[in-house]
Amino acid sequence: MLVAAGGLKFGPLHAVGYSRRVPQPTRRTGDAGGVTRSARRWGVGLLVLAPLVLSGCSLSTFGADPSPTTTGRETFHLWQGFTIGAIVVGAITLSLIIYAAIHFRAKRQHEDSVPRQTQYHLPMEITYTVIPIIIVFVLFAFTIVVENAVTALPSVSKDNTIGVQAFQWGWRFTYPGFTIVGETTQDPILEMPEDENVRIVLTSLDVVHGFYIRQFNFSRYALPGVINPFTFNAQRTGTFFGQCTQLCGLYHSLMWFRVKVVTPADYTAWLSMQQARAATLSASAAGQAVQEQTSAGVPIRPDYGGGTN
Ligand SMILES: [Cu+2]
Numbered sequence: 498m499l500v501a502a503g504g505l506k507f508g509p510l511h512a513v514g515y516s517r518r519v520p521q522p523t524r525r526t527g528d529a530g531g532v533t534r535s536a537r538r539w540g541v542g543l544l545v546l547a548p549l550v551l552s553g554c555s556l557s558t559f560g561a562d563p564s565p566t567t568t569g570r571e572t573f574h575l576w577q578g579f580t581i582g583a584i585v586v587g588a589i590t591l592s593l594i595i596y597a598a599i600h601f602r603a604k605r606q607h608e609d610s611v612p613r614q615t616q617y618h619l620p621m622e623i624t625y626t627v628i629p630i631i632i633v634f635v636l637f638a639f640t641i642v643v644e645n646a647v648t649a650l651p652s653v654s655k656d657n658t659i660g661v662q663a664f665q666w667g668w669r670f671t672y673p674g675f676t677i678v679g680e681t682t683q684d685p686i687l688e689m690p691e692d693e694n695v696r697i698v699l700t701s702l703d704v705v706h707g708f709y710i711r712q713f714n715f716s717r718y719a720l721p722g723v724i725n726p727f728t729f730n731a732q733r734t735g736t737f738f739g740q741c742t743q744l745c746g747l748y749h750s751l752m753w754f755r756v757k758v759v760t761p762a763d764y765t766a767w768l769s770m771q772q773a774r775a776a777t778l779s780a781s782a783a784g785q786a787v788q789e790q791t792s793a794g795v796p797i798r799p800d801y802g803g804g805t806n
Pocket of ligand 1: 536663664706707713741742743744749778
């Protein structure tokens with residue numbers, strides 16, 4: 498076998514593998530028939546299984562969330578496509594491994610013989626180089642399209658622009674005219690209208706935090722000194738869970754928040770109510786403090802006794 502591999506040395510690549518083979522006409526004929534029959538069996542098996550697998554997959558979320566937001570849904574479909582692609586590639590690869598392991602296993606009557614050695618099979622090498630490259634390019638192209646959609650910044654109204662500031666250990670949501678602050682004793686609520694573009698302008702007031710909403714299939718760093726803007730367009734009302742995903746200190750695990758998607762009418766009413774309330778409270782410094790502490794309808798911040806990390 499090593500002698501055959503010694504073709505490394507130099508002859509025409511495609512000829513080497515065959516040049517050292519001992520002619521075995523009878524056996525080869527038998528093998529060729531076996532290959533054809535087996536290949537046909539595998540082919541039929543794959544053809545039968547593929548539609549079943551694919552139809553099953555098209556219904557599956559593969560553990561991701563279909564997402565209420567338009568971009569989250571695109572990410573979700575990307576995830577589905579990638580997973581189905583991985584299953585198909587995995588199934589083909591596994592089938593070939595199993596086929597080779599069974600069909601070319603050592604047979605008792607030829608225990609000492611070396612199987613036919615095939616090397617430098619140029620067409621095959623080109624095939625298994627080109628196919629993965631095509632796969633990578635296809636995945637890359639779909640990823641670029643979805644990423645562009647996720648990072649797009651369409652124009653939004655002033656009322657739909659919300660500042661989000663992460664800090665140790667909570668979230669501050671800044672709306673036109675008022676602010677909502679939540680900390681570790683409660684989950685602040687990020688309210689937004691349904692079926693409208695909403696701009697989130699994300700940053701951090703201290704260390705690196707992570708702004709993550711699982712059901713939106715969305716995550717972004719909240720970085721001190723950096724502003725990360727992005728857009729959501731939620732297609733249904735509801736309340737969704739969010740949390741910090743960067744270990745940012747002692748109470749990182751309590752940095753939760755909620756996203757509440759309401760109808761545009763409800764959002765406008767809520768916004769007006771909060772703005773009126775803020776205007777009243779901001780008449781005094783004490784009122785400002787009360788506003789910040791209670792605007793999320795939650796208890797006042799406990800004293801953690803200092804410490805920054
Ligand atoms: Cu954090």
